[in-house]
Amino acid sequence: MRVIGGTAKGRALKAVPGDSTRPILDRVKTPLFDMLRPELPGMRILDVFGGTGAVGIEALSQGAEHCVFLDTNTRAVETIKANLDATDLSARAEVRHTDAFVYLKNATKSFDLLYVAPPQYEGIWIEAMRTIAERPHLLTSRGMVIVQIDPKEYEPLNLHTLTETKQRRYGNTVLVFYRLADVTATVKQNP
Numbered sequence: 403m404r405v406i407g408g409t410a411k412g413r414a415l416k417a418v419p420g421d422s423t424r425p426i427l428d429r430v431k432t433p434l435f436d437m438l439r440p441e442l443p444g445m446r447i448l449d450v451f452g453g454t455g456a457v458g459i460e461a462l463s464q465g466a467e468h469c470v471f472l473d474t475n476t477r478a479v480e481t482i483k484a485n486l487d488a489t490d491l492s493a494r495a496e497v498r499h500t501d502a503f504v505y506l507k508n509a510t511k512s513f514d515l516l517y518v519a520p521p522q523y524e525g526i527w528i529e530a531m532r533t534i535a536e537r538p539h540l541l542t543s544r545g546m547v548i549v550q551i552d553p554k555e556y557e558p559l560n561l562h563t564l565t566e567t568k569q570r571r572y573g574n575t576v577l578v579f580y581r582l583a584d585v586t587a588t589v590k591q592n593p
Contacts, residue, residue: 403456406432407439408463410489415456418481423453424522426550430572434548435460437570438515441544442466445514448540450502450530455482457517462491470496470513472505506533512542519550527551528559531580535561538582547580 403415403425417425426434434457435442442465449458452471462469471482479499486492498505502520516534520526527549534540534547541547547564553576558566564580571577 403454404428405460405463405489407435407460408465410459410463410491413489415454415459415485415488416481418454418475418478420477423475423478424519425454426456426519427572427575430550430575430577431456431460433570433572434577435464439464441514446512446542447515447517448472448509448511448513450506450516450518451520451526452482452497453478453519455485455497457519458482458495459485459489459491461515462494463489466494466515468494468496470498470511472498472500472502474499474501502530503533506530506537506540509537509540512539512545514542514545516540516545516547517550518547522552523555525555527555528557531559531561531564535563538563541582543582545582549578549580551576551578 405413445466447461447466447469449471452473458469458471473479482497486495518530563583565583567581568579
């Protein structure tokens, strides 16, 4: 696992010991960041289930302003901190050893991107999306949510404040993109 672009390009990232996380593969990360790159400068990110920190670190390396990483697993939190140190990106990051749902329900900050890659096959992504939809202030007006799940987990969600805008499938990973519903309606009216 490595950083694929930006200031930390080529630097190796440590994996979380054990099998509690599923790091993003380069074949998913590369096209994801090809899509995100134009929007990354100045972006503020919340990596909801941080794991190794690979997504947030990649975003920071490629121009994001700041990233908050959340994880309840002590080994994951230690791994994120070590990976931030190894990439010299610690100054633009905050690592929180906390439950994602507690943070989402209490956060007062707004983010440009919420990246949601929870443990598989437990329906956690659905609970996370419902929690985010109840708190639309978590997203800035240009904000988006990207969910990383196994395609077998996907189901359409009826979220009043969020609209699914696209999906991209890469083998056994699907990325589902959401934006604020009123922003999506405005974009569709003014192409």
